[in-house]
Amino acid sequence: MKRIKAIFLTLALLSVLHLSAAEYKASYFGIKSNGTTLNTTSIQKAIDYIHEKGGGTLVFYVGRYLTGTIELKSNVHIVLKEGAILVGSTNIYDYNIDNPPYTALVYAKNASNISISGKGVIDGQGASVAYNLVDQVHKGIIEDELKLDRPAQRRPKGIYLRECKNVEIKEITIKNTADWVQVYDQCEKLLIDKITVDSKVFWNNDGLDIVDCKDVVVSNSFIDASDDAICFKSHDKNKRCENIEVRNCVARSSANGIKFGTVTSGGYKNIRIINNKVYDTFRSAFTIAAPDGGKVENIFVDSLYAYNTGNAIFLRIGKRWNTDRQGTIDNVTIQNMYVEIPATKPDTGYGYEGPIEDLPRNVSPAIIHGIPGVDINNVTLRNIEIVYPGGSNPNYAYRGTKPADLDGIPEMVEAYPEFSQWKELPAWGLYVRHASNLTLENVTFTAKEKEYRAAVVFDDVKRAALSGVKYNVPGGGKKLVKHKSTQIIQK
Template identity: 50%
Template sequence: MKTQKKIILMLFMLMACSTVFAKDYKASFFHIKSDGSTMNTRSIQFAIDYISKNGGGRLVFYVGRYLTGSIYLKSNVTIQLEEGAVLLGSTNPFDYDRIGNTALIHARDVENVGITGKGMIDGQGRALANNSIAYANDGLIVDILKYDRTRESIRPMVIYFYNCVNVNIKELIMQNSACWLQTYERCKNLVIDHITVNNVAYWNSDGIDVVDCDNVVITNNNIDAADDGICLKSHTEGFFCHNILIENNIVRTSANGIKLGTAGKGGFRNIKILNNTVYNTYRSAIALQSVDGGFLEDIIVDGLKSANTGHVIFLRLGERIPGKKSTMKRISIKNVVADVPLGKADAGYDYEGPIEDMPRNISPIIIAGLPGQYIEDVTFSNFEISYPGAGSKYMAYVALDKLDSIPEEAGGYPEFSKFKEIPAWGIYVRHAKNINFSNLLLKAEKKDYRLPIVMDDVHGAALKKVTFQQIDQKKLLHTHKSTKVNVN
């Protein structure tokens, strides 16, 4: 922990040193207009290029609304948005460049860059996405319109940074992207601190996406997103997310709160997820997934409050690419307090999780490997979980003597709801080795026909001081095809 804190301090010092001696330039000096209607793309780009060529500094925006299309940050330049300043994305999709991905603010192969201040970036994403659909319907944009929306690759993000070093994103309000709000890919020394995210204007609207990055600090942020809140990904074999701290964030989503995976061709190593709060979230508070042939290892989750969230912890191995085997091992999850609702946790939000995944006999914790591919060396400690109970036999398709009938779903999209019915109301473990639980309290508020814990093809497990409260149930555990499972 001390080493991780030193990394944080060094990153903040590095970011401070990169700007403390830099010169400030007012946006008005470059005739950038604040009326909300003048298109400023070329003026802002000229200003960024000018500052970079003249030793670096900050481009400072004061109170006003500054309309722009795609711009590109250059080395040693920070955009400073003072309180009351709004950088406003165009609603015309042709005002955005597509360089790998399309975005309002690009940065590629640069260093010492940032976007800071207490101002706002507004992507105007709903109008922008709807205009994109209109162009596609008229045949002016070629798109398959899957799910009646244009592809993510042509719906602009607010931020897309690629292969950048020393990136500082701090204190901003960012909102209304037409797609994922911000993506940082193959970046090193990245700090995202004290930002507010309101990204609920459209579908596929993640809060923060970090892809194959090294030395990342994501702290003190408040995130409301229609899709995943904080999502780590690995797009390329041979690259991976490494040395990442996710601490003291508040997250609400209509998907997953904090997720590692979905895209996992490389891997994830040395990730610390500390003292976070997830609330009103449709899927999992924490989802750790290795499904594309990569690795996921040395993960610590310590301190989680999960309130009114559809699921708490989901660990998943998959094989979405035939022949590509994934691994998951050395995971510690502790100090968790959670409650799970009976209905939709995100009911009433503009973009809710899919109704086709409801109803379901839910459960708080799922650990699901694959036959011959085991999730290994996992510890859970100090949990208190309240579950509504009321699991219905009428929805059930599996009994304890038919556990082999539960589909593996190895190639499916990795969400816990894909299993629909599972045989335990508390913890379900399948295809795992060396799994340890200690100091757990599981509470079912209403009568549930299922047992608290079921283990299937689990080899080496310990349950110490695991207690439960359930109406008319005295049995804690059922095992199937498992060995060396000890209860103390």
């Protein structure tokens, strides 16, 4: 906690410093606000000039400022006043497309003491940009791998900052990007506060990606994205996300609400997720996926409320790309959590929905799933209530709880980790496999309709303590099924 407070104090001091620096109106550099003049060169000239003068603030007033890629440099602060909109060009050649995967509207590398703030907007016009890029790829003019007709490398993000220090992103709205909305990659001392993300115009619109960053605070923000809303990633096996707090945010996604992964090469340590809300989310409210050799340790989640989401909790170790080491998950606490799971698709009606499944399964439980020989270790679930629709139909999809049934569930260690990957599971509330030192304290599983499945299934669980666990389901039914599990203590 002292570490987080120190980050806040450092960033607050930086805010005071940049407000006292020289201010320059955008119009001073010939930057036009008419929405039609391409301002890339003049905005870059302004940034370069302020940087060379030792730093200052570039202020955009009411208007639409059309631009391609601009590179932010040390000691330069951009302020978008209310009514100011930084508009991304729809011409793909106006972006740094020869610099993938760093292609972005706003880009910086190895810059320090930088910020983007104000009540203005960054609008990437992402749908038009993406389809214009697809057109150029189809014509053979641009080479870019197409995955399901989606360019893999050269779609511009909204913001991409790499190896930057002392960064503040505050109050702005970021919308309509062609790729991930904002990426902070190997950055240190980063504050993101009171921002709004609204990006549902194309695939892979992650709302916020924090990649191998250190000393980060994300607070008081609203994120609505067609892909993972708040996402931690680790791309470098020698790096990790560390000392991070996400507090007082609201997230909606057609993928996951708050997610660690999927790429997890290095790992995550000392991360706090405090007082956040998730709604209308297709996949999991909270996910930790470690399929690539990374180590996950000391994760604390408190007061997470999720409504109309496809899954509550998904913790998963896998073995996908790692060849020289094995990923681990150790010491995860999730407490004071309330989740409501619907019977129907939770993101129906949004522009880019999660995939429509064709009669594959009944509603999935919360899942904690290691792999043979590698347990998920030291997980505590405390003061949690998960409400399910119930009513699973054994004639629709069936999975029994006899030893042969449970042994027949595939491990799928190399598969892309998603809670639905096993299709039908034998529990409706919680399924735990390959785990040790598990604590369930004051956890309530509620099903609104009768269930054929057991409420909780433990398979290869070593040492678990259950106290105050309640199972609310019409007609009763099986509560806890234990298979190849030892030292299970219930109070």
